[in-house]
Amino acid sequence: MAVADLNGDGRADLAVASGTGVSVLLNNGNGTFGAPASYGSGTNPASVAAGDLNGDGKIDLAVSNKDGGSVLLNLGNGTFAAAVNYTFAGPYNDSGPLVIGDLNGDGRADLVAGSERRRRRRSPEHDTLSRPVFSRRAPRAA
Ligand SMILES: [Ca+2]
Numbered sequence: 002m003a004v005a006d007l008n009g010d011g012r013a014d015l016a017v018a019s020g021t022g023v024s025v026l027l028n029n030g031n032g033t034f035g036a037p038a039s040y041g042s043g044t045n046p047a048s049v050a051a052g053d054l055n056g057d058g059k060i061d062l063a064v065s066n067k068d069g070g071s072v073l074l075n076l077g078n079g080t081f082a083a084a085v086n087y088t089f090a091g092p093y094n095d096s097g098p099l100v101i102g103d104l105n106g107d108g109r110a111d112l113v114a115g116s117e118r119r120r121r122r123r124s125p126e127h128d129t130l131s132r133p134v135f136s137r138r139a140p141r142a143a
């Protein structure tokens with residue numbers, strides 16, 4: 002689950018991995034949330050991260066799933082464009098945690114995905130990409 006202001010009203014909204022995608026619940030401002038809006042994002046979504054991925058000031062979503070990951074760009078009003086899917090390099094073979102951060106200092110948000118099947122194989126690729134960055138498993142979809 003990710004918590005971020007997805008529609009720019011100053012109130013924290015929710016994005017939750019569920020079913021075959023991500024559900025967005027906008028904050029009503031009184032401790033309740035609107036009905037979930039669902040967006041497809043691949044098989045077995047496990048982790049959702051929120052951050053501005055295209056530099057337009059609007060918070061986008063990235064979702065890890067069984068086959069890799071998906072990026073959903075924020076259209077600005079709390080709705081999202083159709084997911085663009087990515088296959089992660091290396092032995093990324095199951096849904097795992099996903100985080101957004103600027104890893105190389107170029108001011109652009111990058112994605113880091115961790116494999117849930119940790120240390121099962123040893124290989125150079127494993128060491129460079131899928132060495133576990135996280136000590137905990139990603140939360141399963143509700
Ligand atoms: Ca909001």
Ligand SMILES: [Ca+2]
Binds near residue numbers: 055057058059074
């Ligand atoms: Ca954005």
